[in-house]
Amino acid sequence: MSQEEPALEARLAEGESYEPPQSFVEQANVNDPAIYDEFEENWPGCWERAADLVSWSQEYDTVLEADDAPFYRWFTGGELNASYNCLDRHVEDGRKNQAAIKWEGELGETRTYTYGDLLNEVEAFAASLRDLGVEEDDVVTLYMPMIPELPIAMLACARLGAPHSVVFGGFSADALATRMNAADSEYLVTCDGYYRRGDALDHLSKANEGLADVEHAVDTVVVDRLGAELAHSLADSQHDYGELVAAHEGESVEPVARDAEDMLFLMYTSGTTGQPKGVKHTTGGYLSYAAWTSHAVLDIKPEDTYWCAADIGWITGHSYIVYGPLALGTTTVMYEGTPDYPEKDRLWELIEKNRVDIFYTAPTAIRAFMKWGTEYPESHDLSSLRLLGTVGEPINPRAWQWYYDNIGGGECPIVDTWWQTETGGMMITTLPGIGEMKPGSAGPPLPGLDARIVDAAGNDVDPGNAGYLTVQKPWPGMLRTLYKNDDRFLNEYWREYSDEDADDWVYFPEDGAKVDEDGYITILGRVDDVINVSGHRLGTMEIESAIVGVEGVAEAAVVGGDHEMKGKAVYAYVIPEDGYEDSDNLEARIVEGVEEGIGPIARPEAVVVTPELPKTRSGKIMRRLLEDIASGNELGNTSTLRNPEIVEEIAAQVENE
Numbered sequence: 001m002s003q004e005e006p007a008l009e010a011r012l013a014e015g016e017s018y019e020p021p022q023s024f025v026e027q028a029n030v031n032d033p034a035i036y037d038e039f040e041e042n043w044p045g046c047w048e049r050a051a052d053l054v055s056w057s058q059e060y061d062t063v064l065e066a067d068d069a070p071f072y073r074w075f076t077g078g079e080l081n082a083s084y085n086c087l088d089r090h091v092e093d094g095r096k097n098q099a100a101i102k103w104e105g106e107l108g109e110t111r112t113y114t115y116g117d118l119l120n121e122v123e124a125f126a127a128s129l130r131d132l133g134v135e136e137d138d139v140v141t142l143y144m145p146m147i148p149e150l151p152i153a154m155l156a157c158a159r160l161g162a163p164h165s166v167v168f169g170g171f172s173a174d175a176l177a178t179r180m181n182a183a184d185s186e187y188l189v190t191c192d193g194y195y196r197r198g199d200a201l202d203h204l205s206k207a208n209e210g211l212a213d214v215e216h217a218v219d220t221v222v223v224d225r226l227g228a229e230l231a232h233s234l235a236d237s238q239h240d241y242g243e244l245v246a247a248h249e250g251e252s253v254e255p256v257a258r259d260a261e262d263m264l265f266l267m268y269t270s271g272t273t274g275q276p277k278g279v280k281h282t283t284g285g286y287l288s289y290a291a292w293t294s295h296a297v298l299d300i301k302p303e304d305t306y307w308c309a310a311d312i313g314w315i316t317g318h319s320y321i322v323y324g325p326l327a328l329g330t331t332t333v334m335y336e337g338t339p340d341y342p343e344k345d346r347l348w349e350l351i352e353k354n355r356v357d358i359f360y361t362a363p364t365a366i367r368a369f370m371k372w373g374t375e376y377p378e379s380h381d382l383s384s385l386r387l388l389g390t391v392g393e394p395i396n397p398r399a400w401q402w403y404y405d406n407i408g409g410g411e412c413p414i415v416d417t418w419w420q421t422e423t424g425g426m427m428i429t430t431l432p433g434i435g436e437m438k439p440g441s442a443g444p445p446l447p448g449l450d451a452r453i454v455d456a457a458g459n460d461v462d463p464g465n466a467g468y469l470t471v472q473k474p475w476p477g478m479l480r481t482l483y484k485n486d487d488r489f490l491n492e493y494w495r496e497y498s499d500e501d502a503d504d505w506v507y508f509p510e511d512g513a514k515v516d517e518d519g520y521i522t523i524l525g526r527v528d529d530v531i532n533v534s535g536h537r538l539g540t541m542e543i544e545s546a547i548v549g550v551e552g553v554a555e556a557a558v559v560g561g562d563h564e565m566k567g568k569a570v571y572a573y574v575i576p577e578d579g580y581e582d583s584d585n586l587e588a589r590i591v592e593g594v595e596e597g598i599g600p601i602a603r604p605e606a607v608v609v610t611p612e613l614p615k616t617r618s619g620k621i622m623r624r625l626l627e628d629i630a631s632g633n634e635l636g637n638t639s640t641l642r643n644p645e646i647v648e649e650i651a652a653q654v655e656n657e
């Protein structure tokens with residue numbers, strides 16, 4: 001990005017704003033601005049509106065219990081089952097033949113599961129898992145790409161009350177093993193392989209490699225995705241998904257009544273230290289919140305065809321491909337593949353073909369579409385669209401405008417939704433049927449939420465100034481703790497800004513932000529050691545530890561640098577061990593090490609081998625400076641460094657990359 005552009009973009013952001021079209025407002029699930037006051041005046045009772053969107057087998061007694069804050073408990077005394085809510089109740093409502101999942105495979109094949117079909121297969125697979133020994137509260141790991149068996153396995157686990165832990169299919173064998181060990185997970189559901197840009201990729205070998213590092217015995221179920229294309233022989237502890245489901249076809253499995261606060265799933269995410277954090281989400285609060293935000297923000301109605309183009313391996317897919325849309329009984333599209341295969345119009349083709357009403361994607365994808373040009377969307381009829389959404393990273397006003405004009409035809413509101421793995425669902429966004437949109441700004445906090453921008457001491461900063469984003473009130477979709485690590489939960493999210501003696505708890509998401517006079521919040525990005533690459537959340541410490549594991553590396557510092565398409569890109573600065581020779585192929589081995597340790601998504605944009613890193617006099621690496629070098633920013637005063645001369649040298653190397 002050129003030096004002038006940020007200023008120009010800021011002007012754009014302040015200049016333009018858009019009202020949702022009247023036709024949208026009239027039909028919107030939520031269109032009365034009074035909702036903000038209603039939630040405020042009746043807090044926390046307002047959250048009954050979310051809980052009312054799901055069916056409870058046992059009504060809850062209390063909306064919120066805060067006596068043990070910040071270990072909040074929501075809808076206590078209530079019981080429910082997530083799989084019942086996503087399946088059975090729609091079938092009971094006479095909607096058995098409505099499409100629940102429309103799956104679009106990479107090779108152009110499609111599968112449609114009606115609510116009836118989905119319930120049958122979920123029950124057959126739940127019966128299979130039960131047969132293998134899965135019991136309530138056993139953590140089942142799911143390591144799969146975007147195939148229908150992934151949501152089926154999630155719902156089968158939910159039916160049995162066994163929390164799932166989905167590991168993104170693009171993560172490495174090491175990442176799988178770390179997560180299975182951390183969760184003591186004795187069951188794995190995976191697949192033989194999948195297609196990427198038309199090629200068959202072997203996934204089972206990667207899973208097996210990970211299993212070799214799991215410290216306990218594991219029963220594995222393998223989905224046959226590739227058929228004859230990739231023949232695998234299964235070990236004794238490995239079972240074929242198709243055979244299991246066929247053997248249990250037609251069996252019914254009662255949905256287990258789960259306490260509202262029982263764990264629905266675990267999701268590992270990156271944080272400040274090298275060890276991923278096991279974010280724990282519950283059945284009652286999470287499901288209510290996913291359903292409520294799908295209803296209020298995504299405006300989902302049962303008769304809609306809705307498409308979130310994320311991967312289920314991330315939280316966005318959990319909340320807004322699986323649980324939210326299915327709880328509301330809509331048709332959710334799921335696709336396997338990449339947006340430019342077989343052609344760069346793949347997404348627009350699928351929108352036209354499926355008459356998609358609502359489309360939700362990430363800014364990084366929009367920036368790629370912009371670069372490819374308008375001819376691709378123009379060659380398709382996108383008039384079925386009613387609402388657009390984005391998530392995962394800040395959207396620059398130019399990309400917002402492009403999305404609005406070229407995909408929405410100037411007639412679809414856009415919701416720019418800020419949230420996190422930890423929040424379970426959307427937190428800061430406009431409601432599409434209420435109020436204006438300002439490109440580049442996510443909007444106000446949702447009704448019932450209270451977000452403030454503060455300085456390092458916790459005082460509110462004035463509108464327009466950058467500060468730290470904080471959330472002052474709890475909400476039903478919030479994480480309850482980090483798996484088996486309450487201390488880390490307190491330290492990571494609550495210690496920074498809470499007044500513990502006054503029992504006043506403030507959640508700190510580790511994002512920077514600013515707010516304008518109207519209360520619209522613009523997210524400025526992470527302020528911790530997490531970098532957001534193409535909307536994927538990566539920990540610099542995790543990448544560093546993969547790099548220092550490579551032979552010949554003495555020290556490594558990883559930072560994010562601005563990247564036109566990806567938002568941020570990974571820059572690795574590496575000090576080799578003494579005796580290093582250029583011919584050692586160190587850069588290539590480092591890239592390989594990162595791919596093996598984490599996965600190709602963490603692949604460095606540049607590996608800079610240098611004899612020294614810029615350090616302060618007290619010996620701390622100047623990460624800020626390394627970020628500025630990576631971003632091509634002007635470098636400030638370096639005279640306080642112990643070794644200022646190294647800066648020029650490193651900067652010159654980065655420029656040559």
Ligand code: WTA
Nearest residue numbers: 391392393394416417418419420421523537
């Ligand atoms: C970033 C993804 C700006 C933010 C749902 C957050 C965003 C991190 C937005 C969480 C947005 C997410 N605007 N930044 N609309 N949405 N982020 O846990 O830095 O994978 O902290 O959850 O993504 O990433 P995570």
